[in-house]
Amino acid sequence: MLHDLSFSSFPDLEFIDFSSNGLFGTIPLEITQLSKLRYLDLSNNQLSGIIPSGIGLLTNLETLHLGENELNGSIPEEIGQLSSLIELFLYSNYLDGHIPVSLCNLTKMVALRLYDNQFSGTIPLKMGDLANLVELFMDSNSFEGPIPFTFGNLTKLTYLFMYQNQLSGSIPPEIGNLKSLNWLSLFGNNFSGPIPRSLGGMSNLTLLHLYKNQLSGSIPEELGNLMSISDLELGENQLNGSIPSSLGNLSKLQWLNLRANQLSGSIPASMGNLSELQHLKLGSNQLSGPIPASLSNLKTLKFLTVYDNHLTGPISLVTGALLCMLVVLFFRFQARKRGSKREVEMNSEGLLATSIFDGKTLYKEIIQATKNFHDMHCIGEGGFGKVYKAELPSGNTLAVKKFHSLNQDFQLLYD
The missing domain is CATH 3.80.10.10 (Ribonuclease Inhibitor)
Structure with a gap:
């Protein structure tokens, strides 16, 4: 002391x-x-x-x-x-x-x-x-x-x-x-x-x-x-x-x-x-x-x-x-066009998801569904990149754009 x-x-x-x-x-x-x-x-x-x-x-x-x-x-x-x-x-x-x-x-x-x-x-x-x-x-x-x-x-x-x-x-x-x-x-x-x-x-x-x-x-x-x-x-x-x-x-x-x-x-x-x-x-x-x-x-x-x-x-x-x-x-715009009442869910942390998907899970499933964006799944191409069709295990089908300047190390959050 x-x-x-x-x-x-x-x-x-x-x-x-x-x-x-x-x-x-x-x-x-x-x-x-x-x-x-x-x-x-x-x-x-x-x-x-x-x-x-x-x-x-x-x-x-x-x-x-x-x-x-x-x-x-x-x-x-x-x-x-x-x-x-x-x-x-x-x-x-x-x-x-x-x-x-x-x-x-x-x-x-x-x-x-x-x-x-x-x-x-x-x-x-x-x-x-x-x-x-x-x-x-x-x-x-x-x-x-x-x-x-x-x-x-x-x-x-x-x-x-x-x-x-x-x-x-x-x-x-x-x-x-x-x-x-x-x-x-x-x-x-x-x-x-x-x-x-x-x-x-x-x-x-x-x-x-x-x-x-x-x-x-x-x-x-x-x-x-x-x-x-x-x-x-x-x-x-x-x-x-x-x-x-x-x-x-x-x-x-x-x-x-x-x-x-x-x-x-x-x-x-x-x-x-x-x-x-x-x-x-x-x-x-x-x-x-x-x-x-x-x-x-x-x-x-x-x-x-x-x-x-x-x-x-x-x-x-x-x-x-x-x-x-x-x-x-994409889900919101499609729902709006079709007059659907389906709403996108928001979890307690403010992260948006569709049905049960979180960002990381969704990304992994898209990579698997498109075989890492193989051309066989390409359904269109624009000035900035290609659009791929991804059929997920849940049965949902998504249109996903991959841009030319892709960096594989990324994190996409909606908070």
Whole structure:
């Protein structure tokens, strides 16, 4: 235990790193007498109890790491006396209560990590005074109320994580002032209202997670200006209107999730410009019209989901590196043409299947039924590939298109 160590024997001690051991017990008050201490790291142990209020006596402290312990109670008001503090890491404990306003006095602070605790209450407006912050991680707590508009003053931020809280109200347009931001993650809250158009001016943004909220209105055209973005997730909201064609400008985009909204209109042909796209999720909307043939340009696509929409027309989709067997859509279109009442089933994980088939089983059966796409089973050929007849063991007969750019290592999911 730390209490067995006589800290008073080291009055000139400036640096302590006891991280990643098996230390347990409480933080000894004797540590707070080390007035010259600049660095204190007790993270990744089994320390319990409260953060002692005497911590405020360590006025030369620049780094305080207490994350990954079993500490409880609230952040002491005296923390605001650590005027030299640059890093404060309290993550992954059992800390609760509000953020003390005194913490906002720590204007030299560059990194603040409070995630994975039980903090609650509203976020102080004065947090906007922490103008030197580069990292702010407040996710996985129970914070409530709005994001203060004063966060627009935190112009040095590169990471802002506030996901999985109980935050509400609208996303303040002042967030668009954070031009240095790389990652903005606000998913799993209760935000409402529109997505601010100002977010489109965050030219360094590579990740934007707004899914699982109650956002409404249309997707701003300005999001098409996020030229650095690789991960854009707006799913599970109440967004409506059409998918902006400007999203086709996002040449670095790898993951686009728009599922479970109220989006309507057609899938823009500009989606075919997303040359690095790997995941495209458009399911559970009100999209209509054909699947654009321009998706044939998506050479890196691995996951494509368009279930539960109002798409029509022939299946002429090509997805480059995938063997894009849109069997589910085939059944839906055929049923619609014939007036059939047969519906495509959806399992509990959101994966579409026809009768008892899952994706992997269906793929194996098609390979066997066509003898690995032998010409004897070919029933037609177009500009992008050949169409084969596959008679499955269940008695179902499918028409399957195999595209010229087939890559055998693929996975096709409808989630």
